[in-house]
Amino acid sequence: MELLQGFFQQTLYGYFNPQKLILIEKYNSLYKHLITVRKNDISWRGYQFHFLPLDFIPGGGSLSGSCYKAFTSKETWSNSEAKCRRLGAQLVKIESAEENDYLVKTFLTASAGTYWIGLSDQVKEDEWIWTDRSLLVNYTNWANDNPNNLHGKQHCGHIAKGSFHLLGYEFTGFNGEWNDLECDVQLEFICEQFSP
Ligand SMILES: [Ca+2]
Ligand SMILES: [Ca+2]
Numbered sequence: 001m002e003l004l005q006g007f008f009q010q011t012l013y014g015y016f017n018p019q020k021l022i023l024i025e026k027y028n029s030l031y032k033h034l035i036t037v038r039k040n041d042i043s044w045r046g047y048q049f050h051f052l053p054l055d056f057i058p059g060g061g062s063l064s065g066s067c068y069k070a071f072t073s074k075e076t077w078s079n080s081e082a083k084c085r086r087l088g089a090q091l092v093k094i095e096s097a098e099e100n101d102y103l104v105k106t107f108l109t110a111s112a113g114t115y116w117i118g119l120s121d122q123v124k125e126d127e128w129i130w131t132d133r134s135l136l137v138n139y140t141n142w143a144n145d146n147p148n149n150l151h152g153k154q155h156c157g158h159i160a161k162g163s164f165h166l167l168g169y170e171f172t173g174f175n176g177e178w179n180d181l182e183c184d185v186q187l188e189f190i191c192e193q194f195s196p
Contacts, residue, residue: 056089056193057106063099067193068092070107070115074186077156080116081131084191091118092192093130094159094178096139104161104176107190112162114171116189117178119157125149128157140178147180156183159190 056067067089075083081091094100094117107115118131128136128147147154150169158181160174167185181187 056087056191059099059102061098062096063102065194066099068103068106068190069193070188070190072188074188075116076186077116077120077183077189080187080189081118084189087191087193089191089193090131091116092190093118093132093134094139094141097141100139100141100159100176103159103190108159108161108176110162112160112164112171112174114158114160114164114166114174114187116156116158116187118192119178119180120155120183121147121149121180122155122183125155141176143174143177143179146178149180153182154180156181156185158187 056069058064059066059068069087069089071080071083077091084090092103092115094103103115107113119128119136120131121128123129126147126149130136141159143160147157149155157178159176159178160171161176162174163170163172165171167182169181171179
């Protein structure tokens with residue numbers, strides 16, 4: 001019997017059918033549970049079970065609709081997005097200061113580091129969009145003087161912390177700000193998966 005494992009989110013507590021669902025661990029909040037379920041049992045009484053890869057980290061508070069994972073393998077921006085997509089996720093879409101702070105606290109824990117995020121203006125210069133094609137509006141956290149499209153070829157966004165050198169560029173005193181960079185640079189990256 002093939003088993004799937006993941007987080008099960010429902011709005012009403014107490015709807016587990018113990019014949020079908022094996023509760024392993026109560027997770028995070030009353031309404032979110034890590035379960036194992038038979039593959040054929042992906043819906044029950046009209047509820048659809050939503051499986052998240054186990055090693056994604058659920059966001060808390062206003063971010064509870066998302067799970068995140070930072071990959072330490074380095075990829076171009078496009079390959080990063082492709083890897084996220086294969087997991088049912090996308091490069092992280094940062095929509096609030098709270099989300100930006102969360103990413104810094106959770107993943108940028110070393111004194112310096114950087115990750116691709118889901119921003120690019122590859123389609124149209126200076127029209128920044130997330131990988132779900134939504135325009136960058138409202139919250140932004142660009143570093144000073146950026147995006148600057150340096151040398152006319154910086155079309156992908158990354159989030160950075162600390163001071164470091166990268167490909168001859170010097171980054172100084174970052175604390176979660178964004179920069180635009182050449183998309184074929186290989187960086188670590190953060191995927192975000194949205195709950196349905
Ligand atoms: Ca987000
Ligand atoms: Ca730049």
